Amino acid sequence: DSPMATRAHVCLPREELQPLTAAAVAAAAEVPLDAVTLHNNGRSASFDVPSGHTHSVLSIGERQLRIFFERPRVPAAAERRTISTKRVFLVGAGGIGCELLKDIVLAGVVDITIIDLDTIDATNLNRQFLFAKEHVGRPKALVAADVVRSWRPDGAVRINAIEGNVKDARFDVAWYQAFDIVINGLDNVGARKHVNRMCIQAGVPLVESGTMGYNGQVQPIVRKLSECYDCRPKPTDQKTFAVCTIHARPTTMVHCVHYAKEVYNRLFGDNLTTAASGEGAAKSELDYVDPTAFSDANASDTLNATRSLYDALFVHKIQELLDLKKEWPITPPRPLPRAEVAVPSVGTPLDMTTQGQEASEFASQLLHSVTNLSRKGRHAFTKDDDDAVHFVAAVANLRALNFNISPETNHKAKTIAGNIIPAIASTNAVIAAVAVHKAAGLANGTAPTSTLPFTALLHVAQSRRRKVGGVKYCDRALLHTFASMAPDPKCLVCSENHRRATVRCNAALHTLGSFVNGFLTKEMSLANPTVDLGSSTLYEHEEFEDLQGKPLTTWLPAVRAGSATFTIGDLNQTVEWTLHLAHDFTLDEATFVVEQGNFDDAPAVPTATSAAREDAEESDGGDVVAYNPSKRNRKEVREETLIDVD
Secondary structure, X not given: OOOOOEEEEEEOOOOOOOOHHHXXXXXHHOOOHHHOEEEEOOOOEEEEXXXXXXXXXXXXXXXXXXXXXXXXXXXXXXXXXXXXXXXXXXXXXXXXXXXXXXXXXXXXOOEEEEEEOOEOOHXXXXXXXXXXXXXXXXXXXXXXXXXXXXXXXXXOOEEEEEEOOOOOOOOOHHHHHOXXXXXXXXXXXXXXXXXXXXXXXXXXXXXXXXXXXXXXXXXXXXXXXXXXXXXXXXXXXXXXXXXXXXXXXXXXXXXXXXXXXXXXXXHHOXXXXXXXXXXXXXXXXXXXXXXXXXXXXXXXXXXXHHHHHHHHHHHHHHHHHHHHOOOOOOOOOOOOOHHHHOOOXXXXXXXXXXXXXXXXXXXXXXXXXXXXXXXXXXXXXXXXXXXXXXXXXXXXXXXXXXXXXXXXXXXHHHHHHHXXXXXXXXXXXXXXXXXXXXXXXHHOOOOOOOOOOEEEEEEOOHXXXXXXXXXXXXXXXXEEEEOOOOOOOOOOOOOOOOOEEEEEEOHHHOEHHHHHHHHHHOOOOOOOEEEEEOOEEEEEOOEOHHHOOOEHHHHOOOOOOOEEEEEEEEOOOOEEEEEEEEEOOOOOOOOOEEEEOOHHHOOXXXXXXXXXXXXXXXXXXXXXXXOOOOOOOOOOEEXXXXXXXX
């Protein structure tokens, strides 16, 4: 509050001028982010703020950024007092959660409740800076609270840390109503949907945040004023590939890894994985691979079975493709020499840290991974299983050699197979700073449709890299703000009068139990679902277990074109939907198609005639990219901040 100049210090290595810079300056100067414009020449940076705000100059020292302010902004202290009197519920103590906890304490909040289910892993330490090596294995929420409390030994900050699942029934609507603001720092859609629904029911403002690599977003959610997290289906941005592309003419390493995962599921996948890829679908392209080849095999049997697998996948099958097709638009594939299967003995240790590009080395890796996997029994692929990753990498690289594709490292194959997007510490810091900025506005009674817009941090592709100062190449990150969208009148969560939807699935492939667990719990993120048909209750938690094994078609008038209308509820989330279930025999077991809104608006269920016509017209070439028509363009761009990232 002093009229004298104020100085703030932000510790950051000189070589890491990250997107954090703009958010840190905005938070420290206490000006809106949309008032900050960044100019960076690679050696120093300055922030020009329009008239009426604090003017800030940022200079780079050897180990820190020094921010000088000409004068403090008058409303700053009042805003700090406003948020400091609020009770804040922080959900998540991971990458974003650590930054959020730090920021809200520094913003003056003294009454905080934080919850997280996880414990600290050694891999968290490179980006979750509240944790140290000695904390590994301990609950995240408890450790984060202890560390932050140590900053204020006078006990001025009250932090209630909870190790638990935010979906538990004890965290009901009354629990949420005890808080003034909820801030999400979660990493999965299901938990986000749950917290969103609880906040909508409780009437408590929610600040939703998330990051994905260099990208991130912050969304303020206030009932009746802005759209909620469930208003728009979340685009998956996932590609699907034609079967013939994967099995007959792969052109990228992604195709090869997809193929390798199919081989893994055939040989070592659990029953659910095998069923999902086989039953109710076309005949498997890998029927020639014996799924029992490595069951209860000794060392000698494993070696022989691996040689047989090598011959079948990388020699005989490739020669078969060459015999079937004489003309190739690209370089034809080549069978690998059978001599390459002369792998070393099982007892020979294999160094996975140094990986060559020869078929013999990948064959050695294949044998060692198969030997270990055959001892574990069947289980689903997971990126945390090194043997599974090494198997997929070996098969993918041998497949790549067949089709003249450059092999990749185990780590790259793991990234593709597990769809891993690396967590970036600076992105978490930016998004957390923006989230606290939004929370401060909500605490001050600011409507999200005006001065608290949706914010997105977007990383520009490397093809647009440019030189800065004639020396360094920089990636660009764009910090956008958009006007908040109005609530969707067809939303199942925040709509007042319109909580209806149609779901299409192949009911012949489901039981009531699989529908509840696979769709209502997994896809619709219900924590404690109930299912009613007319006046009869079909499912409730720990009740009516005898009905869970019954086919879903039991409650449909006819298998081919049946439909029924159910009432779906959740005892925890206090939601109730009217769900029109339509049988569509053209869908596979894992597919559910949801259309929110009037039942009359839903597309017609495919008939046998139309399905046959579509099959006849289906093309067998190219990649098929899933398209989500609900993904909308945000046309109203209020400002753009350009951030150059070293």
